[in-house]
Amino acid sequence: MSEQREHAESTPDRGLPMLRGDCANCFALCCVAPAFAASSDFAIDKPAGKACPNLRQADFGCGIHTRLRPSGFAGCTVYDCFGAGQKVAQVTYGGRDWRQAPRTAKQMFEVFPVMRHVHELLHYLNEALTLRPAEAVHAELRAAFDETERLTHGEPEALLRLDIGALRAGINPLLLRASELVRAGAPGKKKDRRGADLIGAKLRGADLRGANLRGAYLIGADLRGADLRLADLIGVDFRDADLRGADLTDSLYVVQSQLDAAKGDTHTKLPGSLTRPAHWAA
Template identity: 55%
Template sequence: MFENDDEPNCRRDRSGGSLRPDCRHCFGLCCVALSFAASADFAIEKKSGKPCPNLQTDFRCSIHKDLRHKGFKGCTAFDCFGAGQQVSQITFKGIDWHDNQKTAGRMFDVFPVMLQLHEMLRYLTEALALKTSLPLHGELRLALDETQQLAQLNPDSLLKLDVPAHRSKINTLLLETSERVWAKSCRQLKNKRINRRGADLIGAQLRGADLKGADLRGACLIAADLRGADLRAADFIGADLRDADLSGADLSGSIFLTQAQINSAEGDVHTELPHRLARPQHWSVLGK
């Protein structure tokens, strides 16, 4: 669970809506609507619809400043892309689930749908900011506007959405964007693009690897050793970077990499990040 004050450079979509979590205007939806299993990321098991025991009546986390040490590092890596405040303040017009139990179930069901829509908005906004995607800007703007309109629907309409179909359409545009970024950044390379899409790279030894422009979509990089790796212009949509070591790695110019992914990884002062992302406080201040 994020606190808005800890999130610099709040992004907004073209309609003015925030794509960063603002917990001050959310009803703790990520701490109630979602489930999690006891693991290295969560100290306890929690079912969807059940409030986390650390959630206070004012919807703030009682251990927010000590989440990682209390066994809840998964919370520090979660990002709702602004879906929480959208559902709380717009979809349900500021009526929280404490005050109206009849809306609670519907609110908890709507949140995962909104989460997916806002995730798509986040990627589309980034794609539009890339000069290399200029030929696609018309289609990207239309897709962003359509997705924003869907996010404004009422609860019943949101629950009827065919989200996978819409995501598929958006994904086609994002793939084209990714290919254009690779073509421009790696055009001097004679070899083909490195394709590790969906690859099982758990614990992989990739120290110093040349992965410039690599397609790492959906790759499982849990605990992978990526120290000193060249990851410039790599596509990270859906990649799992939990406990991956990015110390000294160069991720500058990488695309579709989120703050949540970075927060779930390890790194140091020598890790090069895209300008839009912040260096996590838990990262080592010393090089490895």
Template identity: 60%
Template sequence: MTDLVLRADCGRCAGLCCVAPAFAKSSDFAIDKPAGRACPNLRDDFRCGIHDRLPQQGFPGCVVFDCFGAGQQVTQVTFGGRDWRGTPGIAGTMFAVLPVMRQLHELLWYVTEALAIPAASRLHARLRAAQEQTVALTRGTPEELLALDLDGCRRTVNPLLQKASELARAGVKTRRADHRGAHLIGRRMRGANLRGASLRGALLIGADLRDADLRTADFTGADLRGTDLRGADLTDALFLTESQLKAAVTDGTTRIGRTGQEGRRQVRSATEAHG
């Protein structure tokens, strides 16, 4: 398998994110949709009929959603290529498994990112072990997946991720801001020195971070909807997801570091080891 294992591949999924979750009519979704009912924009081939114009049609929430590859894993591996239309009897279980698989894949994504941090090399053996264990869980039956203690999985992995972040940010010699869980909605922070800052779980909705120095800042779980990152330097930013970037305002002047090759190699190895 390639590094697409932790990226959505809609061509190998049965449109699960368009059916399983509920939508509430809001600025993110143009309609109310109950859980388990297909979005009216979902075509017969399980592709979105308005994918190229989702924001214009009132569905920006779909643009920023990321299943981390869980959709194709559930469709192709957990249910062996079957889908909820062709085999209606599996629909309820299939929809219930999706959020479980998504959380496992999200954990795998974070662990993979941590493995790409050179400063966290002393944690790599433990991170690889956690990665292999999590990959093994993704291979479980529907019943095994639904019985998983996801909180327990996170309790095992999160301390390693936090330590990896601390080791990476320790190399920043200037004062490192701590904005963990901070409410920074609409805050004007243009040009701020946030190098090595902790922004874990911070609410940065609509914040002005133009031209800010965000190198090696930790973005775990930060809400970047509408955050203005034009001109910002995000080189080597930690745990910054594609969905976070899609939710923010960026342009050609936004500097974004690339995921390390080592992390991608490690997740391929762990995946191949489990079939």
């Protein structure tokens, strides 16, 4: 099934570096802009626009970066800005951080989540462009990628006016069509569990090849040894799901933060572009 993800000659892996978080070129926007509440994910309450007390403002580094989970900040370990942080910092605001330009700080913090939504869509479009069976829609995917990427270079005011819901509504059918073309290559009847409530579901050893699991809730689900090859996993909530021994080799639209929120081990098979989370069992 690895052939499903080979690059067609006309579909370069465009934009991928810019879609990965580069903290060295950001202003720790994810440590300041979002609000979070004391919970199993965060040890404290923090309002939006206020710097986390663990942030070293001298260099925008995290004072507990190597011990986030034991310090009660597991939520930080599953966050992915998809490269939006450095885009806002270096492109939208030209390298001027929120301390140097306090009058634009509030606006910067509001632009950041908008940019993150746009970069997330770019990430999925980029992945769809690498799927050989979806070549029939590559031209449309490339056009959507280029137009969406153009939006990321807009002025702050233009970014804040973006209708993210409408943008997603225009792109999702393309991503779904690409998914359908790829999943058609999976054997057997394809399960459709789109948006399903599978919280705590017992799916150990389940054959989910080519399944549509878009937006499904798999919180705490037992997926040990499950076969998720060619399954569409966009937006799946894998918090505390048990992926030990599961096969996600050619799963579609799975992102690193989904794995970081789950449990797994050395027997869990992953797409080549993703890494095994450090907290997973040996």
